[in-house]
Amino acid sequence: MPFKISPISTNIPMISTTGTQLSFRGLTFAPTPKKTVLDNISGSFHSGRLTAIIGPSGSGKSSLLNALSGFGPKSLQGSILVNNEELGQQNYRKLVAYNTQEATLLPNLTVEETLEYAVELRTRSTAAEKRKIVDEIISVLALQKSAHSQARVLSGGGQKRLSIGQDLISNPKILLFDEPTSGLDSESSYQIMSHLKELTKQDRCVISVIHQPSSDLLELYDDLYVVYDGRCMYRGSLQDLIPWYESAGIVCPQYYNRADFVIKLTSENNPHRSKVLELINQMQSENLQEQPSALSTKANLSGRQYPTSWLHQFVTLTRRTVLGTVRNNALFVLRFAGLIAFGLTLGFIFHDIGDDAAKTISNTSNLALTLSSLTFVNAAAQIISFPTEAAVFIREYRANCYSVAAYFFSKLSADFFPMMIGNSALFGITYFLTGQPIETERILKSALIQLLSGWFGQLLGIIGGCLFSLQVATFFVPSALLAMLLFSGFFIHFSELNVVLRPLIYVSPFSYGFKGILDAVYGFNRTELTCHVESDCVYRTGEQVLHMLDMQGIEYWTELCKGEKPFSRQVMTEPPSSINDDDDDPNSGAKFTRSGTS
């Protein structure tokens, strides 16, 4: 191979101890009574050595690696030890980096920015030291030419190298890679594996699952761990593989790829099958009896859980999310263009009806529609953008970069500003085009309600994105919002609803949002609405409009802050003061001529 391995500089954080042994004892994972993915499997991996986990497809390689990441399935049994000590997940996270098959990167950040943020989140060094680390990693992983390219335009190999580069910053003793060469050509695969080989020279324990390695690639490995049917088939140095089988009478043909040879032994048609199964049993019991390591790790694990403070995590994550959002042209531009177009459409449809006494019902619909559309749009934006970020979050959380709380609050606040601008655009356009009252207090109160509705949409989008896959979330979140909308008290009033369903109005955020905005627009002793045709003006004052909606007597700040009074909670027993005794007259609507008068 013409590729020359770059020397690794000492600016990348180095491990201070000598020797790490990652061992696992009796790992068993049986997701169903009939399926055993890992079957009492044991073994150990050593620092300074590059180990390949190989085996036939479906044998349990990725499951083993996932278990070793410390975030295996709940039903996983057995123990994982570092230098013969069980560390617990919190401490284990500090030592291990797990690089999954897909390079999990934020697509809109450049190589340099990705590494800069990774350094910010993973080290406490000075600005100059951080700069040095970034430059070193770019140089070591041969990313100089693409340093200013966004991750999404990198080649598969470039993305993998960048992904590995992030892991190097946190100085992990143990590096786990799931098929780091998948999808790469032979040259790029060799480059990646050469880098991994270099890492072992820094006394790191590097383990990678690899699928059918070529002879060239295999030569880079020191040790092999062969998995078959969830059990260990061979464990030891690459050099000892052939002699081990030869001693049992199984000979590898000359010039044969050793990885192919061992995988072929698992075939059911293999003439040595019974011997192979016997050897597997022997290997399984030998692994269980392995002597524990005399090395110690605990002394290096003292100190805080995360490399940086909560505030630093929050600020760094917020900056990173803002940058990623602004760079996401498709989502950013579409979202704003969509909101402005929708605002103009609403403004056109409901043009200048805000002060028209004959069109109050249409205007209340306009206000409710604007509010609910803001909630929907912001929820959708989160669902669409979250899956990419979720993969990055999971990876960084596993790598002990930050707390869940720091991430969650940074996400909420980082998305708040784009949301605020978008919501304000839609709100401003509809508010003015539809002729709502131009009074500072009413505008500010309405704007605040709109912002909170948008924020609620974001929150629901994030929760839906966290809990469900994209397919489920895109169904679940709109359905949940529609249910909340149905029980907002706007479409069917509280007093008209089946008593069993009435409590739902108390939990629907829309009921408080609608009340808030209607009160902001029609409450606070609004002056009389304009009436062009006397007989059409049923509701002339804000008080009458609120009475029509069973909303008389609500308080804006109560709806906003406490949400104590659900929509239409009070069923009218008496007409409001503005509606006189004549209101049982079918024609009385025309008589609602003055607030407080008949």
Ligand SMILES: Nc1ncnc2c1ncn2[C@@H]1O[C@H](COP(=O)(O)OP(=O)(O)OP(=O)(O)O)[C@@H](O)[C@H]1O
């Ligand atoms: N949570 C689970 N529930 C049910 N079956 C599972 C689960 N996880 C893994 N399996 C099954 O266990 C087997 C081993 O899966 P695993 O992905 O570990 O294999 P692998 O050796 O990495 O395969 P490949 O080389 O094809 O990626 C597969 O048959 C898989 O379907």
